[in-house]
Amino acid sequence: MASGVKPRVKVPKTAAAGETITIKTLISHAMESGQRKDKEGNVIPRSIINRFVVDFNGQNVMDVEMAPAISTNPYFAFDAVVPEAGEFKFTWYDDDGSVYEETKAVAIG
Amino acid sequence: MQMGKRPIAIVLALGLSTAFSTTAFAQDSDQLSIDGDTLVTETAAPDHLENLDTIYSGWRFRTDETQALQIDDFDNPAFVFIDKAMDSFNAAGPNGASCASCHEGGPEEFAGFTASMPKVMDGKLTTTEDFLNAHRADTQEAEPWKWSGGDMQGMVALLGLQSRGMPVNVAIDGDAAPYWEQGKEIYYTRYGQLELSCANCHEDNYGMMIRADHLSQGQINGFPTYRLKQAKLISRHNRFRGCIRDTRAHTFAEGSDEFRALELYVMSRSNGLSVETPAVRQ
Amino acid sequence: MQLTRRNMLALSGGAAAATALGLPAYASAAQDAIAAFTGGADLAEGAVTLTAPEIAENGNTVPIEVSAPGAASIMLLADGNPTPAVATFNFGPLSPSRGAATRVRLAGTQNVIAIAKMEDGTFQRASAEVKVTIGGCGG
Numbered sequence: 001m002a003s004g005v006k007p008r009v010k011v012p013k014t015a016a017a018g019e020t021i022t023i024k025t026l027i028s029h030a031m032e033s034g035q036r037k038d039k040e041g042n043v044i045p046r047s048i049i050n051r052f053v054v055d056f057n058g059q060n061v062m063d064v065e066m067a068p069a070i071s072t073n074p075y076f077a078f079d080a081v082v083p084e085a086g087e088f089k090f091t092w093y094d095d096d097g098s099v100y101e102e103t104k105a106v107a108i109g
Numbered sequence: 110m111q112m113g114k115r116p117i118a119i120v121l122a123l124g125l126s127t128a129f130s131t132t133a134f135a136q137d138s139d140q141l142s143i144d145g146d147t148l149v150t151e152t153a154a155p156d157h158l159e160n161l162d163t164i165y166s167g168w169r170f171r172t173d174e175t176q177a178l179q180i181d182d183f184d185n186p187a188f189v190f191i192d193k194a195m196d197s198f199n200a201a202g203p204n205g206a207s208c209a210s211c212h213e214g215g216p217e218e219f220a221g222f223t224a225s226m227p228k229v230m231d232g233k234l235t236t237t238e239d240f241l242n243a244h245r246a247d248t249q250e251a252e253p254w255k256w257s258g259g260d261m262q263g264m265v266a267l268l269g270l271q272s273r274g275m276p277v278n279v280a281i282d283g284d285a286a287p288y289w290e291q292g293k294e295i296y297y298t299r300y301g302q303l304e305l306s307c308a309n310c311h312e313d314n315y316g317m318m319i320r321a322d323h324l325s326q327g328q329i330n331g332f333p334t335y336r337l338k339q340a341k342l343i344s345r346h347n348r349f350r351g352c353i354r355d356t357r358a359h360t361f362a363e364g365s366d367e368f369r370a371l372e373l374y375v376m377s378r379s380n381g382l383s384v385e386t387p388a389v390r391q
Numbered sequence: 392m393q394l395t396r397r398n399m400l401a402l403s404g405g406a407a408a409a410t411a412l413g414l415p416a417y418a419s420a421a422q423d424a425i426a427a428f429t430g431g432a433d434l435a436e437g438a439v440t441l442t443a444p445e446i447a448e449n450g451n452t453v454p455i456e457v458s459a460p461g462a463a464s465i466m467l468l469a470d471g472n473p474t475p476a477v478a479t480f481n482f483g484p485l486s487p488s489r490g491a492a493t494r495v496r497l498a499g500t501q502n503v504i505a506i507a508k509m510e511d512g513t514f515q516r517a518s519a520e521v522k523v524t525i526g527g528c529g530g
Binding site for chain 1: 453478486487490492495
Binding site for chain 1: 184192340
């Protein structure tokens, strides 16, 4: 696992059934592009989060393929429909094989 | 092509008169509100400032897109590092003690702390970084953190956040006076091959363009600040170093007595502005 | 690279060639990526909303927002980056607006291009030029 990777997710705790809510996510990650060189002139190997998936109760909201042009500490904001009470699951996939997960429950009310 | 590694040099070589654009884009009139709290980004300059009538936060000199990153604590990427610092606040050091072992009220105990830093403690001018490393050594028996390291600046930001919205109010008299005089001397000294002082850009020409950069007053009330260029929290001393290096000078070191004194002086120029930590800048 | 007279001439020559073709240096890579995504299908305009700043103070973190109601996926490209790919959003049934906001790296002034694959199999495009400030006070 890349060291010190920490996700942050903002999801409303409650929603009306069928309501559209806004979700924001950010994860601390260097997103090393593979384009930079170190002081000795050697290319620093690419090491990024290459995929981000958001599901709710097993149904997909979005599945993003990410390239090195995504900024350090990747951020996404997007809308999602909440059809019923349940749980959002956020999954980030790292080039090094690490998988970072976060879940947020939403109640209907 | 290596574009503009030292762009400032090329322009300044043509002479200062042409370096600063004649078209001034002064600070804008936007108001900074975060979660319903309005911060002071413009106020009368403190009495000790001889050459400015009004002081402005650096936020007022940024584009709308950069400004937007600071008005919402989720959109502000600094907060993921503040979350990490919160973990660190509760984590045990080598002898089992954490910050939270003594500070049971959490970081909130430090409300107001940053607004008066740096200050003289036990006869020495002390920054928040000094304070943290002293406590790490004394109560946790831990190794000191690097001045501009992620652990250190995250914790400096976590403490600073507890004073967000409070007016900067550092003491410049009494024990602090000799340090303040030293800092002022540095502020007005021209450094480097380009012979530029802090004042040349940030007092004489704020609001102007220096090549592609829109010059602010160089206020440090928002540090540590998330800088888009480095995509991490940047310390006050790191920014001082960058500025002096751009004058093509050998700079003072981060954590040097010179930069401690300069930090006190520059922070005193922010007296009256709100603490903005953690700010977002370009 | 050092800006000597010789490679200045070489650069000018390259720039002239690119101008003659009406394309920036990396544009062909972007065209290739679009062709691979669309299979060469026609691109209509109007369904994709792309929001990007006119001027970015720093190219390392440029806020971009894209949406296309009715899209199955949206590919985002930056035609002046060493590799044009930025991200491809594949939307599921719980995405109402078929859009997202993110922050991207732009190596210089260039076009950000969004290509949407609509659920009916047609393609839509939008693009926006972002001027990237270079030559400020480096950190």
